[in-house]
Amino acid sequence: GEDVEQSLFLSVREGDSSVINCTYTDSSSTYLYWYKQEPGAGLQLLTYIFSNMDMKQDQRLTVLLNKKDKHLSLRIADTQTGDSAIYFCAESGGYQKVTFGTGTKLQVIP
Amino acid sequence: EAGVVQSPRYKIIEKKQPVAFWCNPISGHNTLYWYRQNLGQGPELLIRYENEEAVDDSQLPKDRFSAERLKGVDSTLKIQPAELGDSAVYLCASSPRRSPDGSEQYFGPGTRLTVT
Numbered sequence: 001g002e003d004v005e006q007s008l009f010l011s012v013r014e015g016d017s018s019v020i021n022c023t024y025t026d027s028s029s030t031y032l033y034w035y036k037q038e039p040g041a042g043l044q045l046l047t048y049i050f051s052n053m054d055m056k057q058d059q060r061l062t063v064l065l066n067k068k069d070k071h072l073s074l075r076i077a078d079t080q081t082g083d084s085a086i087y088f089c090a091e092s093g094g095y096q097k098v099t100f101g102t103g104t105k106l107q108v109i110p
Numbered sequence: 111e112a113g114v115v116q117s118p119r120y121k122i123i124e125k126k127q128p129v130a131f132w133c134n135p136i137s138g139h140n141t142l143y144w145y146r147q148n149l150g151q152g153p154e155l156l157i158r159y160e161n162e163e164a165v166d167d168s169q170l171p172k173d174r175f176s177a178e179r180l181k182g183v184d185s186t187l188k189i190q191p192a193e194l195g196d197s198a199v200y201l202c203a204s205s206p207r208r209s210p211d212g213s214e215q216y217f218g219p220g221t222r223l224t225v226t
Contacts, residue, residue, distance in 0.1 A: 004152070042114070042201055042217030043153065088152050097166060098215065100152030 002026040004101035006089055011107045018076040020104045022089030025070065029091040032065060034074045037086045037103070046074075046087075076106075084108045112136065114218035116202050122224045128190035131221045135183070135204030142179060143215065144187050145201040153201055159185065189223075197225045 003025045012018045024032070030051050035043040049056045049063045049072075056063045062075040076083055089101040115134040123129050135142050140161050145153035156175065158166040161182035170177065174193070179185040189196055199220040206214060 008150075040219065042203070042219050043215075044217070045214060090152070097155065097158070100154070102150065102152050 002091065002093060002099040004089055004091055004099050006101040006104045008102070009105050009107070011109060012079050013109050014079060014081055016079055018079045018083070018106055020074045020087050020106065022072040022101055023070055024072065024089070024091045026091055026093045026099070027070065028093045031092045032072050033090040033092070033098070034063065035088040035090060035100075037088065043088060079108050081108045081110055114202055114204055114216055116218035116221055118221055119219060120222050122226065123192055125194055125225050126191040128188065129192050129223060130186055130188045131200050133185045133187070133202030133218060135185075135202070136216055139204035139206050139216070140182070141205045142185050143203040144177060144185070145203065147199040147201055147220070149198070156187070192225045194225050197223055199223070
């Protein structure tokens with residue numbers, strides 16, 4: 001079945017850029033997503049990218065997609081303490097079925 | 111606009127007891143999902159509804175889990191009897207019909223279940 005992998009933890013200093021990486025296995029993925037989960041809350045969709053794109057920018061967020069290597073990354077510019085959360089990569093191969101990664105916990109050090 | 115509402119937020123039960131979770135999706139959202147999120151993991155789909163029809167329940171452990179969405183609006187997920195391994199956060203999400211390929215999923219805060 002589909003598999004989505006992420007590193008478990010990332011620590012950055014406030015004001016630096018954060019880069020969270022993700023790899024997936026489903027070559028038929030059509031949409032790839034980044035969700036944010038704060039403690040005690042559900043997941044919040046941050047951004048998504050269609051598989052025929054290689055980059056998408058939305059304010060402080062930049063998503064890069066390398067479809068050949070099945071690699072997705074999320075860059076957060078000027079990381080703030082409010083960005084501390086768990087970030088989930090997810091992919092959808094169709095039929096509205098979404099597979100989530102295990103999440104990367106981002107710690108922002110003031 | 112109100113978000114996805116779930117209740118209860120927390121539930122502690124003894125093993126072999128039944129438990130039920132309730133979800134009210136965002137008004138007008140036709141698609142409703144139930145996910146289970148184990149500690150340190152991403153959400154795993156249990157069941158997906160299109161209106162009142164369960165269109166994907168392949169990951170739902172049907173021997174003890176059941177779900178319903180009778181009028182195509184709110185939904186209930188039940189576990190009977192609960193086992194220790196069912197301890198997790200149960201998330202409900204919904205998405206609008208216009209959503210391409212399910213990209214816009216709006217999640218509720220979840221119900222944290224502890225089975226002792």
